[in-house]
Amino acid sequence: MNFLLTEQQRLIQNLAREFARREIAPLAARADQEAAFPMVVHDRMRALGLANLTIPTAFGGDGLGVADLALVTEQLSWACAGITGAVGINSIVADVFHLAGTEAQKRLVFDRLRAGGWGAYAVTEPGAGSDVAAIQTRADKRKGRYLINGSKVWISNAPLAAFFIVFAKTDGAARHGGISAFLVDRDTPGLRLGKSMGKLGQRAAPAGEVFFDSVEVPEDRRIGAEGEGFLIAMKVFDRSRPMVGALALGLAQRALDEAVAYARQRHTMGKPIIEHQAIGHKLADMAVRVEASRLLVYQAASLVDAGERNTLQAAYAKLFAADTAMHCATEAIQVFGGMGYSTEYPVEKLFRDAKVLQIYEGTSEIQKSIIARELARQ
């Protein structure tokens, strides 16, 4: 087992680290306050080669792996999990086509992403989140086309997206086996955006409702076979969960860094608070969890690149890193005392940004159920 990064990985990690500190960190608080994604960040990421990393070279992309994506995501998320999360959705969209797209679909979508376009990934509905098989949105086939009717909620990047990956039932009587995936353009008649959701954290990443009223989609916009949608979504999770783990890891590292810096300079009872055992032990506990998250995330991502099944390891990484982010952000506030509660310091934002990491891309409870199911298979 090799725990060392390649020279190329070190270079891109350093590039992302410098970019995050120089270009994202100064904008993060304002993007959070205004709940607005700073488009200039995406433009600069594209110019530097830090966006859409996994698009294959055959389609004009960098052809980097999921481990490379995790390294970059970790660094960017250190500066802002919201901004990084929004950009990450485009990687999830690309994953769908990696796994199930036709050549023509790949060409279309990868070109759009490379040109700076945004995609969105629409599974969740008011009545179906963890229970994906309960989705009600329907895609009924009529004369070689599909008519999509239904609604989605919590769709990240919906207000920015030029196109959507929409999961809908082609067989309403079936559960998992009745779901199919479609590529639907934003400007298709009958597709309407609802309100943007007000959010506790990751406020720079917009999320919204999407409504479908007899939206016509040609057959060549179906992704994969009819009924294959659930399988595609599960395979996408194996690639996306290491990335979301990396998002959590970057945030947790930031919480640790802020807490250590503050604990070194804040004095009480005649010494820096880092020298009070209660505080020193908190920091030690945070540091161990961050490092363990890093190993789990890198492992889960590297397995994808090695072509190995990683469902169990992806669940480990997502669960542990998300819980670590929440733990570290909570403890960072405690280390800061009253100032941790102030919007003048960055740790309250980390706390708000961390929570959703335990909810999206499969809740922590669902990750535990996956782990238990995988253990039962062994």
Ligand SMILES: Cc1cc2nc3c(=O)[nH]c(=O)nc-3n(C[C@H](O)[C@H](O)[C@H](O)COP(=O)(O)OP(=O)(O)OC[C@H]3O[C@@H](n4cnc5c(N)ncnc54)[C@H](O)[C@@H]3O)c2cc1C
């Ligand atoms: C900021 C944000 C961005 C999002 N972005 C997207 C997006 O881009 N695309 C998209 O499709 N969705 C997105 N989502 C939706 C997200 O994936 C769902 O919120 C998540 O899967 C949970 O579903 P739910 O909200 O319906 O909760 P529910 O499924 O109703 O769960 C409620 C609670 O019950 C628990 N629970 C449910 N079922 C079980 C079970 N079988 N065993 C144990 N516990 C269970 C859950 O863990 C949770 O604690 C986003 C959500 C948020 C908050």
